[in-house]
Structure formats: structure tokens, C-alpha cells
Amino acid sequence: MGSDPQFAKYPDLVLAQHIFSLANTPETAQATSLSYLQNAIKDNKMAPLYRHLAHPAEGVLNTIGESTAQTTVPPPRLASRRGSLVSSNLLPPRKAVPSGILPWDESLYEELKADNEKELEGFQKEEEEAEEKAGETEVQAARSKRAEFWARVGDKDKAIEALEKVFDKTGPLGTKIDIVLAIIRIGLFFNDKAFVKKQVDRANILVESGGDWDRRNRLKAYKGLHLLTVRSYSLAAPLLLDSLSTFTSYELCSYSSLVVYAVLAGSLSLKRVDFKAKVVDAPEIKAILGNNEEKASGQDEEMKDVSASTAARAAGLVNVAALGSGSAVESQTEAPVDVSSLGKLVNSLYGGHYQNFFLALAAVEESFLTQDRYLYEHRAWFVREMRLRGYQQLLQSYRVVGLSTMAQAFGVSVDFLDKDLARFIAAGRLSCTIDRVQGTIETTRPDDKNKQYADVVKQGDALITKLQKYGQAVRLRGSERA
Numbered sequence: 001m002g003s004d005p006q007f008a009k010y011p012d013l014v015l016a017q018h019i020f021s022l023a024n025t026p027e028t029a030q031a032t033s034l035s036y037l038q039n040a041i042k043d044n045k046m047a048p049l050y051r052h053l054a055h056p057a058e059g060v061l062n063t064i065g066e067s068t069a070q071t072t073v074p075p076p077r078l079a080s081r082r083g084s085l086v087s088s089n090l091l092p093p094r095k096a097v098p099s100g101i102l103p104w105d106e107s108l109y110e111e112l113k114a115d116n117e118k119e120l121e122g123f124q125k126e127e128e129e130a131e132e133k134a135g136e137t138e139v140q141a142a143r144s145k146r147a148e149f150w151a152r153v154g155d156k157d158k159a160i161e162a163l164e165k166v167f168d169k170t171g172p173l174g175t176k177i178d179i180v181l182a183i184i185r186i187g188l189f190f191n192d193k194a195f196v197k198k199q200v201d202r203a204n205i206l207v208e209s210g211g212d213w214d215r216r217n218r219l220k221a222y223k224g225l226h227l228l229t230v231r232s233y234s235l236a237a238p239l240l241l242d243s244l245s246t247f248t249s250y251e252l253c254s255y256s257s258l259v260v261y262a263v264l265a266g267s268l269s270l271k272r273v274d275f276k277a278k279v280v281d282a283p284e285i286k287a288i289l290g291n292n293e294e295k296a297s298g299q300d301e302e303m304k305d306v307s308a309s310t311a312a313r314a315a316g317l318v319n320v321a322a323l324g325s326g327s328a329v330e331s332q333t334e335a336p337v338d339v340s341s342l343g344k345l346v347n348s349l350y351g352g353h354y355q356n357f358f359l360a361l362a363a364v365e366e367s368f369l370t371q372d373r374y375l376y377e378h379r380a381w382f383v384r385e386m387r388l389r390g391y392q393q394l395l396q397s398y399r400v401v402g403l404s405t406m407a408q409a410f411g412v413s414v415d416f417l418d419k420d421l422a423r424f425i426a427a428g429r430l431s432c433t434i435d436r437v438q439g440t441i442e443t444t445r446p447d448d449k450n451k452q453y454a455d456v457v458k459q460g461d462a463l464i465t466k467l468q469k470y471g472q473a474v475r476l477r478g479s480e481r482a
Contacts, residue, residue, distance in 0.1 A: 005181070012040065042112075181215075203222070223236075224239030231381065345361060387420065391424065394409065402440055418436065
């Protein structure tokens with residue numbers, strides 16, 4: 001077990017979720033998020049983040065010069081907003097933000113800014129004294145305080161710059177990994193996917209060069225979450241599912257959030273055998289989703305999946321925080337999470353209860369996909385891919401199935417099913433044909449041998465081309481030497 005991680009307190013990713021919720025949730029939930037944000041700004045003296053969000057001219061929340069009565073001189077209204085000081089994607093993409101949701105208070109900003117400057121002067125003085133009277137360890141401690149300060153107040157660029165300076169002067173590998181993980185969280189806070197990818201690759205190189213067991217496990221959760229944000233569910237699923245039993249990265253997300261991410265990624269990407277072993281029968285997930293036998297209701301006998309004799313039933317409202325590993329001090333206090341829709345999604349998909357599966361999918365979209373800042377951008381894609389998975393699972397068991405029978409099994413109209421299947425067939429995602437005259441769907445089994453032969457020929461041609469280019473380059477260099 002390695003030493004305790006450093007730089008793990010800031011930035012607060014829960015705050016980023018509340019900023020996202022301000023523009024996305026109903027007014028009843030916005031009050032909670034607004035209160036959390038305002039308290040965080042005041043308690044942590046977050047002048048840069050407050051300006052980035054609420055400034056009348058440059059803030060991403062206030063776009064037309066909203067201000068409060070405390071502002072002595074009203075700011076000018078600008079037709080177009082200048083680029084923000086901090087590049088970020090904190091708000092939902094293509095989502096209209098209610099005007100003036102976070103009022104701008106000039107006096108509050110000046111007060112926060114003065115506190116920041118005073119604190120920075122203290123760090124500078126401490127560093128100068130350490131350089132004169134102490135050693136490099138004390139100087140590094142002062143630099144670390146400054147880096148943590150910029151991460152705390154929400155200045156992306158200065159926080160990354162300060163952490164990089166600490167990284168360059170740091171010797172222990174464990175501390176270097178902790179610094180890169182902190183930089184990753186800054187990128188996640190501001191939803192900078194390209195930046196996060198570079199830092200995840202960087203952290204992976206450091207860990208592979210000799211990182212301890214604890215930091216390897218932490219990085220596994222970081223990589224899984226990043227892959228989830230870039231829609232690589234097939235790569236994210238094994239990492240997130242493996243993290244369930246060893247999760248300690250509470251600075252990244254809560255345990256309940258990790259469970260949701262892992263179940264959603266596994267449900268979409270894993271093959272049926274792996275889905276049963278790693279999601280349906282996983283002890284960590286069973287403890288949440290339950291293990292009771294589910295009865296199929298209103299299901300035609302010939303549509304049943306005989307390979308699925310049992311399935312789990314959602315346990316409903318669960319306090320997931322108690323199920324995470326780590327001490328009570330490490331874990332965040334979480335409100336009970338209603339995972340009933342998630343449990344129904346898993347159980348109905350594996351059990352072949354497709355009407356319940358569609359209903360659960362709609363509930364999951366409403367409860368999780370539209371409420372989470374990491375999942376929101378991909379919600380339509382996820383729902384579409386899950387529908388495809390349900391269609392594939394049913395059709396692979398039959399040579400011919402009635403269109404109306406299949407529509408009844410999924411609880412949708414024949415016209416909807418016809419149009420939905422047609423899109424997937426046209427895109428080459430489903431191997432079947434629809435006969436509207438006969439009212440049937442006929443599956444066409446792909447010829448695996450012919451496909452393998454075509455792949456070998458294609459890959460062989462590509463390899464020959466590369467070898468020819470390599471041979472030409474070698475001959476040219478040989479002639480130059482001669």
C-alpha cells in the first residue's frame with residue numbers, strides 16, 4: 001500500500017456537477033445547486049471561478065449583463081460576449097441557460113479578489129523565507145500550497161501551471177502521480193476532454209514505470225471515467241467494473257456514481273456471458289440491485305429467452321455510500337440513491353423481458369442520463385445503442401419473427417418498430433430484412449468464413465504496401481550512404 005495521495009482535496013468535482021445542474025435541472029433542484037455554488041465561492045474565496053461564471057460581460061452564466069442591487073455602477077450591456085478567461089465546458093452543450101441565474105456582485109468579487117491577493121502574498125513570503133533559511137523540502141511545500149490554492153479558487157490555467165512547477169521539482173514517483181491525477185481532475189472539472197486524454201496517458205506512463213498498488217487502482221477509475229466521457233464504453237466497462245471492489249478515489253466521484261457508471265457501461269458493451277458474470281452476478285452490484293427472481297408479465301411464450309431462468313430485481317432506495325470501500329472520513333456523505341430503474345434495466349435485459357426493458361430504459365434516461373454531467377452529452381446515443389442491443393438479443397434467437405409479435409414484445413407500435421429497425425438495417429448494424437407484406441422479419445446470418453477471408457485479404461494488402469514503402473526507404477538510405 002502506498003502513501004496517502006497528495007493534492008486530492010481540490011478541485012471539488014461535486015461543485016462542477018452543481019454548476020451543470022443550474023442550467024439543466026428544474027427550478028426546485030436549482031435552488032440547492034445555487035446555494036451549494038454560492039457557499040463554495042464564499043468559503044473557498046473563489047474569485048476566478050466567480051468571474052468566469054457570473055461576470056456580466058465574460059461570464060458563461062450571465063450573458064446580457066445581469067447584476068444585483070449591491071453593484072454600485074451597473075456594467076454596460078454588450079451585444080456579444082467576449083471569450084471567458086478560463087476555457088471550459090461546464091454547462092450542458094446546446095442548452096439554453098436561464099438569464100441571471102447567478103447574480104454578479106462587484107463588491108463581493110473585489111472582496112474575494114483581495115483575500116486571494118493577501119493569501120498569495122503569504123505564500124510568496126513563505127517561499128522566500130524557505131529559500132533563505134530552509135531547504136528544498138520547505139520550498140516545495142510553499143509551492144504546493146500555491147498550486148493547491150489555484151485549484152481551490154478555480155483558476156484552471158494558473159493551477160495547471162503551478163502544479164507543473166511542483167512536478168518538475170518533485171523526486172518521488174508517487175508524488176508525481178498524485179500531481180498528474182490532480183491535473184486530470186482540473187481537466188474533468190472544466191470538461192476539457194482532449195487535455196484529460198493527454199494527462200491520462202501521462203499518468204499511465206508514470207504508473208507503469210513503478211507506481212504502487214493504490215495509485216494503480218486510482219488511475220483505473222480515472223481512466224474508466226475519462227473513457228466514459230468520450231463514449232468509449234467498451235473500454236471503460238472493464239476498468240469501472242474492476243474498480244468497484246477496490247475503489248478509494250472519492251476525490252473523483254462518489255461510490256454510488258461509480259456503480260451507476262459501471263452498470264451502464266457494462267450493460268451497453270459487454271457480451272451476454274460477461275454481462276452475466278460481471279454485472280448481473282457481480283457481488284458489489286448484487287448488493288445494490290438485489291437478487292430476487294423476476295417474473296415475466298404479458299410475455300408471449302415463444303418470445304421468452306429460455307437461457308435466462310433467473311434475474312435480479314432492483315432493491316429500490318439504497319444508501320450506496322455504506323457499500324464503498326475506504327473509511328468514513330474518505331467517503332462523502334451521500335443521500336440515498338434510487339437505483340430501482342437501473343436494476344430493472346439490468347434484469348429485464350438479461351431476462352429477455354423487453355417491454356419492461358424499454359420502460360426501464362426511459363426511466364434510466366430520466367433519472368441518470370439527463371442529470372449527470374458526464375452522461376448528458378451522450379444520452380441520445382446511449383438510448384439508441386441500448387435499443388439496438390435489445391433488438392439484436394431477440395433477433396439472434398429466431399430465423400423469422402412476426403413484426404407485430406416483436407412490436408408487442410417491446411411494447412411499441414408496428415410503425416415505430418419498422419422505422420427504428422430500418423435505420424439500423426440501413427447502417428449495417430442489424431442483419432435482417434423486413435417484409436411488410438407478410439408482416440415478418442427474417443434474420444440473415446452473416447457468413448463468418450467469407451468475412452474472415454475478406455479481412456485477411458484486406459489486411460494482407462495493407463501489410464504488403466507498408467513493406468514496399470519500407471523497402472524503398474531502406475534502399476534510398478543505402479544509396480545515400482554509398
